[in-house]
Amino acid sequence: MSRQIALLVNPTSGRGRGSRVGRAVAARLRDAGLAVRELAGRDVRESQDLALEAVEQGTDALVVVGGDGMVHLGLQAIGGTDVPFGVAPAGTGNDFARAVGVPRGDPIAAADIVVAGAERRIDLGRTGDQWFGGVVAAGFDARVNDRANRMTWPRGRMRYNVAMLIELGVFRPVPYVLELDGERWETSAMLVVAGNIPSYGGGMKVTPDAVVDDGLLDVMVVKPLSTARFLTVFPRVYSGSHVTLPFVEIRRAKQVRIDAPGITAYADGERLGPLPQTFEAVPGALRVMVPAP
Secondary structure, three states: OOOEEEEEEOOOOOOOHHHHHHHHHHHHHHHOOOEEEEEOOOOHHHHHHHHHHHHHHOOOEEEEEEOHHHHHHHHHHHOOOOOOEEEEEOOOOOHHHHHHOOOOOOHHHHHHHHHHOOEEEEEEEEEOOEEEOOEEEOOHHHHHHHHHHHOOOOOOHHHHHHHHHHHHOOOOOEEEEEEEOOEEEEEEEOEEEEEOOOOEOOOEOOOOOOOOOOOOEEEEEEOOOOHHHHHHHHHHHHOOHHHHOOOEEEEEEOEEEEEOOOOEEEEOOEEEEEOOEEEEEEEEEEEEEOOOO
Protein backbone atom coordinates (compact mmCIF):
# COMPACT_ATOMS: atom_id res chain seq x y z
CA MET A 1 0.00 0.00 0.00
CA SER A 2 1.33 3.46 -0.90
CA ARG A 3 2.03 6.03 1.78
CA GLN A 4 -0.80 8.48 2.42
CA ILE A 5 0.27 12.15 2.46
CA ALA A 6 -1.94 15.00 3.67
CA LEU A 7 -0.70 18.07 1.76
CA LEU A 8 -1.79 21.35 3.36
CA VAL A 9 -1.35 24.30 1.00
CA ASN A 10 -1.49 28.02 1.64
CA PRO A 11 -2.36 29.27 -1.87
CA THR A 12 -1.65 32.92 -0.98
CA SER A 13 1.78 32.28 0.57
CA GLY A 14 4.60 34.17 -1.16
CA ARG A 15 2.12 36.26 -3.21
CA GLY A 16 0.59 33.19 -4.82
CA ARG A 17 3.77 31.13 -4.95
CA GLY A 18 2.21 28.68 -2.49
CA SER A 19 -0.32 27.55 -5.07
CA ARG A 20 2.36 26.94 -7.71
CA VAL A 21 4.64 25.11 -5.30
CA GLY A 22 1.68 23.05 -4.04
CA ARG A 23 0.89 21.82 -7.55
CA ALA A 24 4.51 20.92 -8.24
CA VAL A 25 4.91 19.08 -4.94
CA ALA A 26 1.64 17.16 -5.34
CA ALA A 27 2.63 16.07 -8.84
CA ARG A 28 6.09 14.93 -7.71
CA LEU A 29 4.67 12.94 -4.78
CA ARG A 30 2.11 11.22 -7.01
CA ASP A 31 4.75 10.44 -9.63
CA ALA A 32 6.69 8.68 -6.87
CA GLY A 33 3.68 6.52 -6.07
CA LEU A 34 2.43 8.28 -2.96
CA ALA A 35 -1.27 8.89 -2.36
CA VAL A 36 -1.84 12.62 -1.88
CA ARG A 37 -4.82 14.26 -0.20
CA GLU A 38 -4.68 17.99 -0.96
CA LEU A 39 -6.03 20.34 1.70
CA ALA A 40 -6.62 24.09 1.27
CA GLY A 41 -8.83 26.01 3.67
CA ARG A 42 -10.52 29.29 2.90
CA ASP A 43 -8.98 30.82 6.01
CA VAL A 44 -6.64 29.95 8.89
CA ARG A 45 -9.33 28.32 11.01
CA GLU A 46 -10.56 26.07 8.21
CA SER A 47 -7.00 25.12 7.25
CA GLN A 48 -6.22 24.16 10.82
CA ASP A 49 -9.43 22.14 11.08
CA LEU A 50 -8.51 20.27 7.88
CA ALA A 51 -5.05 19.47 9.24
CA LEU A 52 -6.44 18.28 12.57
CA GLU A 53 -8.99 16.12 10.80
CA ALA A 54 -6.35 14.55 8.57
CA VAL A 55 -4.13 13.69 11.54
CA GLU A 56 -7.03 12.34 13.60
CA GLN A 57 -8.34 10.19 10.74
CA GLY A 58 -4.88 8.79 10.10
CA THR A 59 -2.24 9.87 7.64
CA ASP A 60 1.31 8.71 7.09
CA ALA A 61 2.55 12.30 7.06
CA LEU A 62 1.40 15.90 7.11
CA VAL A 63 3.24 18.15 4.65
CA VAL A 64 2.67 21.90 4.61
CA VAL A 65 3.31 24.18 1.65
CA GLY A 66 3.93 27.77 2.66
CA GLY A 67 6.06 29.88 4.96
CA ASP A 68 6.70 29.88 8.69
CA GLY A 69 3.09 30.82 9.38
CA MET A 70 1.95 27.67 7.60
CA VAL A 71 4.48 25.64 9.56
CA HIS A 72 3.02 27.13 12.75
CA LEU A 73 -0.49 26.17 11.67
CA GLY A 74 0.57 22.62 10.85
CA LEU A 75 2.32 22.21 14.19
CA GLN A 76 -0.97 22.81 16.02
CA ALA A 77 -2.28 19.61 14.43
CA ILE A 78 0.84 17.49 14.68
CA GLY A 79 2.89 18.69 17.66
CA GLY A 80 3.37 15.98 20.25
CA THR A 81 2.01 13.25 17.95
CA ASP A 82 3.93 10.48 16.23
CA VAL A 83 2.96 11.58 12.69
CA PRO A 84 5.87 12.71 10.48
CA PHE A 85 5.91 16.35 9.36
CA GLY A 86 7.23 17.77 6.12
CA VAL A 87 7.57 21.28 4.74
CA ALA A 88 7.78 22.62 1.20
CA PRO A 89 8.93 26.25 1.58
CA ALA A 90 6.85 28.83 -0.26
CA GLY A 91 6.89 31.87 2.03
CA THR A 92 9.07 34.93 2.41
CA GLY A 93 11.03 33.83 5.50
CA ASN A 94 11.12 30.03 5.56
CA ASP A 95 13.30 29.98 8.68
CA PHE A 96 11.99 26.65 9.95
CA ALA A 97 12.87 25.00 6.63
CA ARG A 98 16.31 26.62 6.81
CA ALA A 99 16.85 25.24 10.32
CA VAL A 100 16.05 21.63 9.38
CA GLY A 101 17.93 21.69 6.07
CA VAL A 102 15.03 21.68 3.60
CA PRO A 103 16.00 23.48 0.35
CA ARG A 104 14.30 26.81 -0.23
CA GLY A 105 13.32 27.73 -3.77
CA ASP A 106 13.32 24.14 -5.03
CA PRO A 107 9.90 22.48 -4.57
CA ILE A 108 10.97 19.29 -6.29
CA ALA A 109 13.90 18.85 -3.91
CA ALA A 110 11.56 19.48 -0.96
CA ALA A 111 9.12 16.89 -2.32
CA ASP A 112 11.96 14.38 -2.80
CA ILE A 113 12.72 14.65 0.93
CA VAL A 114 9.16 13.51 1.64
CA VAL A 115 9.50 10.70 -0.88
CA ALA A 116 12.75 9.48 0.71
CA GLY A 117 11.18 9.61 4.17
CA ALA A 118 14.31 10.27 6.26
CA GLU A 119 13.34 11.72 9.64
CA ARG A 120 14.79 13.51 12.63
CA ARG A 121 13.33 14.01 16.09
CA ILE A 122 13.49 17.66 17.13
CA ASP A 123 12.15 19.86 19.92
CA LEU A 124 9.19 22.18 19.73
CA GLY A 125 8.35 25.13 21.89
CA ARG A 126 5.03 25.38 23.68
CA THR A 127 3.07 28.03 25.53
CA GLY A 128 -0.27 26.93 26.91
CA ASP A 129 -1.82 24.80 24.17
CA GLN A 130 0.12 26.54 21.37
CA TRP A 131 3.09 24.88 19.70
CA PHE A 132 5.84 26.78 17.89
CA GLY A 133 8.86 25.68 15.92
CA GLY A 134 10.92 28.84 15.67
CA VAL A 135 11.51 32.04 17.61
CA VAL A 136 9.36 33.93 20.11
CA ALA A 137 9.44 37.71 19.53
CA ALA A 138 8.69 39.70 22.67
CA GLY A 139 10.13 43.19 22.32
CA PHE A 140 10.71 45.79 19.63
CA ASP A 141 10.16 43.11 16.99
CA ALA A 142 6.74 42.25 18.45
CA ARG A 143 5.75 45.93 18.40
CA VAL A 144 6.75 46.06 14.72
CA ASN A 145 4.51 43.07 14.06
CA ASP A 146 1.65 44.80 15.88
CA ARG A 147 2.06 47.92 13.80
CA ALA A 148 2.45 46.05 10.50
CA ASN A 149 -0.72 44.07 11.21
CA ARG A 150 -2.64 47.34 11.57
CA MET A 151 -1.33 48.69 8.26
CA THR A 152 -3.00 48.12 4.90
CA TRP A 153 -0.17 49.61 2.81
CA PRO A 154 2.35 48.80 1.49
CA ARG A 155 1.90 45.09 0.83
CA GLY A 156 4.30 42.22 1.41
CA ARG A 157 7.65 42.48 3.15
CA MET A 158 7.91 46.24 2.58
CA ARG A 159 5.07 46.77 5.05
CA TYR A 160 7.26 45.39 7.83
CA ASN A 161 10.17 47.59 6.78
CA VAL A 162 7.95 50.68 6.97
CA ALA A 163 6.50 49.54 10.30
CA MET A 164 10.02 49.10 11.69
CA LEU A 165 11.06 52.61 10.67
CA ILE A 166 7.96 54.11 12.27
CA GLU A 167 8.37 52.07 15.45
CA LEU A 168 12.02 53.10 15.76
CA GLY A 169 10.88 56.67 16.18
CA VAL A 170 8.61 55.96 19.14
CA PHE A 171 9.92 52.81 20.83
CA ARG A 172 11.48 53.08 24.28
CA PRO A 173 13.19 50.38 26.38
CA VAL A 174 10.77 48.17 28.27
CA PRO A 175 11.14 46.80 31.85
CA TYR A 176 11.14 42.99 31.82
CA VAL A 177 10.82 40.33 34.46
CA LEU A 178 12.20 37.04 33.15
CA GLU A 179 12.26 33.68 34.90
CA LEU A 180 14.64 31.14 33.41
CA ASP A 181 14.08 27.71 34.97
CA GLY A 182 12.86 29.51 38.06
CA GLU A 183 15.72 32.04 38.26
CA ARG A 184 14.37 35.60 38.29
CA TRP A 185 16.03 38.21 36.05
CA GLU A 186 14.88 41.83 35.98
CA THR A 187 16.21 43.99 33.17
CA SER A 188 15.32 46.84 30.85
CA ALA A 189 15.60 45.84 27.21
CA MET A 190 14.94 46.76 23.60
CA LEU A 191 14.54 43.21 22.42
CA VAL A 192 13.85 39.85 24.05
CA VAL A 193 13.52 36.64 22.06
CA ALA A 194 13.41 32.94 22.89
CA GLY A 195 14.63 30.73 20.06
CA ASN A 196 14.20 27.05 19.32
CA ILE A 197 16.02 27.63 16.01
CA PRO A 198 18.74 30.13 15.05
CA SER A 199 16.82 32.63 12.90
CA TYR A 200 13.61 34.44 12.15
CA GLY A 201 12.48 37.10 9.68
CA GLY A 202 14.12 35.43 6.70
CA GLY A 203 17.58 34.67 8.04
CA MET A 204 18.11 37.08 10.95
CA LYS A 205 20.24 34.95 13.27
CA VAL A 206 18.95 36.31 16.54
CA THR A 207 19.85 33.13 18.43
CA PRO A 208 22.61 31.81 16.16
CA ASP A 209 23.69 28.94 18.40
CA ALA A 210 20.21 27.57 19.08
CA VAL A 211 20.03 23.79 18.57
CA VAL A 212 16.76 22.13 17.61
CA ASP A 213 17.27 19.01 19.70
CA ASP A 214 19.02 20.14 22.90
CA GLY A 215 15.84 20.51 24.99
CA LEU A 216 16.52 24.22 25.59
CA LEU A 217 15.40 27.65 24.37
CA ASP A 218 18.06 30.28 23.68
CA VAL A 219 17.06 33.62 25.22
CA MET A 220 18.59 36.72 23.65
CA VAL A 221 18.29 40.13 25.33
CA VAL A 222 19.36 43.45 23.81
CA LYS A 223 19.87 46.04 26.55
CA PRO A 224 18.83 49.71 26.08
CA LEU A 225 20.68 51.69 23.43
CA SER A 226 20.04 54.70 21.23
CA THR A 227 18.11 54.44 17.98
CA ALA A 228 21.22 55.44 16.03
CA ARG A 229 23.28 52.74 17.73
CA PHE A 230 20.52 50.18 17.20
CA LEU A 231 20.50 50.93 13.48
CA THR A 232 24.27 50.56 13.16
CA VAL A 233 24.35 47.14 14.84
CA PHE A 234 21.15 45.79 13.28
CA PRO A 235 22.87 44.42 10.12
CA ARG A 236 25.07 42.21 12.33
CA VAL A 237 22.05 40.07 13.16
CA TYR A 238 22.25 38.50 9.69
CA SER A 239 25.65 37.01 10.53
CA GLY A 240 24.89 36.37 14.19
CA SER A 241 27.89 38.46 15.23
CA HIS A 242 25.69 40.74 17.37
CA VAL A 243 26.01 38.23 20.23
CA THR A 244 29.57 39.43 20.89
CA LEU A 245 28.42 42.98 21.66
CA PRO A 246 28.47 44.08 25.33
CA PHE A 247 24.78 45.03 25.40
CA VAL A 248 23.63 41.64 24.09
CA GLU A 249 23.21 38.71 26.46
CA ILE A 250 22.35 35.09 25.67
CA ARG A 251 21.12 32.57 28.22
CA ARG A 252 19.55 29.11 27.88
CA ALA A 253 16.70 27.47 29.75
CA LYS A 254 14.12 24.73 29.36
CA GLN A 255 11.34 26.99 30.66
CA VAL A 256 11.18 30.76 30.18
CA ARG A 257 8.58 33.10 31.62
CA ILE A 258 8.52 36.59 30.08
CA ASP A 259 6.60 39.53 31.51
CA ALA A 260 6.61 43.11 30.27
CA PRO A 261 3.97 45.85 30.02
CA GLY A 262 2.36 46.51 26.65
CA ILE A 263 4.06 43.68 24.75
CA THR A 264 2.28 41.04 22.67
CA ALA A 265 4.27 37.88 21.97
CA TYR A 266 4.63 36.36 18.50
CA ALA A 267 6.09 32.99 17.47
CA ASP A 268 6.80 31.81 13.92
CA GLY A 269 5.50 35.29 12.98
CA GLU A 270 2.07 34.47 14.43
CA ARG A 271 0.36 36.31 17.28
CA LEU A 272 0.29 34.39 20.56
CA GLY A 273 -1.15 37.04 22.86
CA PRO A 274 -0.07 39.56 25.51
CA LEU A 275 2.60 38.91 28.11
CA PRO A 276 3.12 37.43 30.64
CA GLN A 277 3.54 34.01 29.08
CA THR A 278 5.59 30.93 29.87
CA PHE A 279 7.45 29.16 27.07
CA GLU A 280 8.99 25.71 27.36
CA ALA A 281 11.08 23.47 25.15
CA VAL A 282 9.44 20.07 24.63
CA PRO A 283 12.15 17.55 23.69
CA GLY A 284 11.49 15.30 20.71
CA ALA A 285 7.99 16.66 20.14
CA LEU A 286 8.23 16.48 16.33
CA ARG A 287 9.21 13.87 13.74
CA VAL A 288 10.35 16.10 10.88
CA MET A 289 11.36 14.86 7.43
CA VAL A 290 14.86 16.01 6.52
CA PRO A 291 17.46 15.38 3.81
CA ALA A 292 18.97 11.92 4.05
CA PRO A 293 22.37 11.92 5.80
